[in-house]
Amino acid sequence: MANKSDPILGEVIKSQLIATVADMGTTLSRNAVSPEITEERDYSNGVVLERGEVVVMDNLLHLGAVSETAANIQDMFQFAIKPGDVVFTNDPYSGGSHVQDFMAITPFFYERDSLGYLSCRAHFPDIGGQVPGGYFPFADDVWAEGSRITPVKIIREGKMAGDVVDAVVMNSRFADAFRLNLCSMLAALEIGKLRLEQMARKYGKENLRQGMLYCIRYSEAQLESEMQKWPEGEFIGESVLDHDARSSSELRLHVALKVKAGKAVLDFSASREQSAGFVNSTRANTVSCALVPVYVLLGGKLPINSGLLRNLEIRTREGTVVHPVFPAPVGWGPFHVGTEIVSAVTQAIVKMFPDRLASLAPKFLMVQAQWPEKGEVFPLHMFLQGGAGGTRGLEGWGTPGPFSRSRTPSVELVEMEKPIRVKQLELLPDSAGDGRWRGGFGTVAEFEFQDTTLINAVIEGRIHTAESVAQGENGGCNELSIRNEKVNGGVLWQHEVTSETVRIRMGGGAGWGSPSERDEGSIRSDLDNELRSRNPWKGPADPRS
């Protein structure tokens, strides 16, 4: 029995479960056809128990959504879930995050016993709505962002419900890609099932069951022992978002971290009322984002699961920007206010431990090129990286860990496939926040288009950039310019360009520690690498002279 008395078997099963979800991810990303899955790797795979209790996952940013969606599905179907069923949904108001993220879940039965569920969740390129891709800053409600697919069985006892699948697929502008992505998801679930079956056969189903519980208990215990170190009291963190693409600006996120008797609450109740725009984060997404700094504090090596939430409560108030009420639009939520949630929680933890965390929250900008007559779009911002903060002992690099699953697309491939020419793509000098350990540098990319192109953009991080910790400097700002003219608002919509150059700058991360303590060698190396134009050397002599 893999109970407390047999931790070795528990460890073995835990490791195999982690390998299982990784295997599912490989299957998914190698077979899917959309860059959102294959390149950006915006997906997750998991093993889930009843009441949406997650055993293991491969992507922390999906934890809340997978858990809440699974719980909703279990609640909705109850005993009507049979072996071979697959339930499919994208509904932000059935526990999801935004309509682009689809989740498939299937029960795992072994010898007629239910041993849990396998989940696969991924970002699909389109599901209808006003604009291809679904990011519509002028959406008044969730329907403007895409069709809602509430949990529906697409496979019933192993038999495809063809009409339901067609109905779902037909709502996507890229129906062929949608269908192939869906098939890859089903393949990932099959691989997951196969692996669990192998484990059940090898260790026995009771041992597997206990092993799953061990896995949850493991993460719980790790957080428990970390929280022993937390001082009791209330610690406030705040973060500000430039605008919500509508009438509101300076959206303030507020979190109070309350620690008492080995338990903690992250209380977002004092956050701003929900926005009319698409920056709302569903509760499920808020949970995921709030856990990011906590997970980093734990070293980032634990199984991602519901054990993290056993002693840590995420408290939200309905009607706020972190827990919007149906049918508010939520399309941009996973990014903004998603990263502001990360940032606010980071700031609260920093009040407890000034030197254990780095800045983790990049500011994103979405820039999309659209060719309406061909029905094509391309997310230009995929080329950009930035926002990783410096941390004690280490300079920042690229995009912060939890947000850095994505690979930048190949310039050559994009130029072959789309009427785009990438004129420049490089690290952006002076874009990082200075500090004892500076933040990572941002990037700059310059584009030209062969055809008449429409540019859609939502720009955050123009004013409020990546927030520093431990007296470092804040990160650099984001910027979009067209024909060398800086775009001044936060939103640019259906802007036609023909031969003009479009340049996007993504700011770097924030620094850690006071810049005055920065060592000479590091300054020199940045100067030599042409990543700094000015010499911040404050010592008696310029090391270059």
Place this chain on the structure above:
Amino acid sequence: MVDVITCEVIRDYMETVASEIFRTLIRSAMSVMFNEAHDCSAGVFYYDGEEVNLISRANSMPVHLYGCFSSVKECLKYFKGDLNDGDVILVSDPYHGGTHICDYTMLKPVFYQGKPIFFPSVRGHFLDVGAPYPGSANPMATEVHQEGFRFPPLKVYEKGELRRDVWQMLVANTRLKHIYEGDLNAMIGSCRVGENRLQRLVAKYGFDIVLEAVHYILDASERKFRNEISKWPDGTYSGQSVLDTDFHGQKDINVNVKITVQGDGIVVDFSGSHPQTQGLINSVPGNTLSYVFMAFTALCPDIPVNSGFFRPIRTILPEGSVVNPHSPAPAAIATICIGADIGEAMMNALAKLAPERVGTISLDLCIFGAWGMDPRYQSFFVTYDYNGSPISTGGALGCDGWGGWAAPVSAVQMESMEQMETKYPLLYLQGEYVMDGAAPGKWRGAPAFHMQRTPYGVASPVMHDIWIQKSTRYALKGYAGGAPGRGNYSIVYFDSPKGFKVDGHFMGPLDGGEIVFFQSGGGGGWGSPLERDPKLVLQDIQNELVSTEAARSEYGVVLTGDCVDEEKTAELRNALKNKKDIQ
């Protein structure tokens, strides 16, 4: 061999079944589109395993006629070999038969000898089917994806059991959950009523006799129509109509039709019609054919409408044109713009063939929608006010435009203003015919209609308004020498310095105090106004529909006191006629 009388009895019964399905629907549905406006239809279908036939249809909105037929055809193609007793099938996607995405068609198989044979079916317009903006007539749409939740034929019930997850998915894609569910349930109930009546019919006569009668019914309509066609002179007749705009920058969209009569068959060819456009006016084949057959049924009102009637006609719909667009072209208001133009082009061509039988079958869109919060009920509402559109009837031989709905939507009712004011935060300030607003003719068109409407008890900016109108430049045509209609226009902030005229369409939030004015221009006249019976002109003068000046200048009718001066009238008419001849 069944006798003709039994066959006729069964035909009448079938018509009654369709009508009963329709009645059940409008009495039990919740949305005003069904119970007030009657924007719905019903039919009974026969399926022999290969081909689908319409046996009878309710005396309701003809624009649903072929839409319903083509949707049912697609459903049976889709589920061929996969139908069970107790299934209920629903479809909305305009690229699976049908007309536009908000018209849902539902059908239910009735089994005999182990095969699905009869299909009672209903079709109706849903108020909100998702889409980026409420109401599913999104003027910003350039693709059908922006017009609502698409679904192909979908089983809502399977073997008598509700597919709860599918139902929830459908309901999740409307802003008006309560009404939507009520309407879907009403549709299911109506189909069940149809099923019950069909079972009774078969129980009474026996399956073989009913089946034989069905074949007789179809053949009889075909025979009668072919007889009629043989009387028409052989030849090719062409017609054209032009739509103002596609609401997306494209102006002057033409529909061209060539009708070739040869022996007892007809070919209708739409070659030369405008290519499909980016706006929401593209007519899928179900919609185009609805207007084609509507024109022929209007010419032959005595022949029962069923699939037999469709047989003598072959159609050519060029792919990628406004009359047969490729997916995903938007199609939300094609039922009227460009549908009405397809009807008008057909009538213009047929006027050369049988001038005494033609008239306006076009609907003159002048539609006003609104959505927002109703402060009285604290609830979200979406409404479409049809009151502007109906006044598009034209004159026809023997009949003035009567001022209700035009032929294509003649079963539709105008919503009562009292109902509208009760259900929605609206107040009506004016609603009346205009003097000299009617298109002159031997039989005049319906007079133009003026209406003023204002939000009521609404604080800004909770209400969004939307206007879509045609005939701002190309008014409805007259026939056989009749004058054209007056055309539509509307003014937002009427009687205010902020006022502006709406160009085609307008969408936006208003501040709550505005008055919206519109004119619905009425249909065209039929025949020369100089041939109008002076007594009828006098009647119009007494009813304040025609002024004495217009009576003189347009109709050549002179009054002495309150009576027609026959001598002077004859003199004036001669003079006017000569003047016209010289011109």
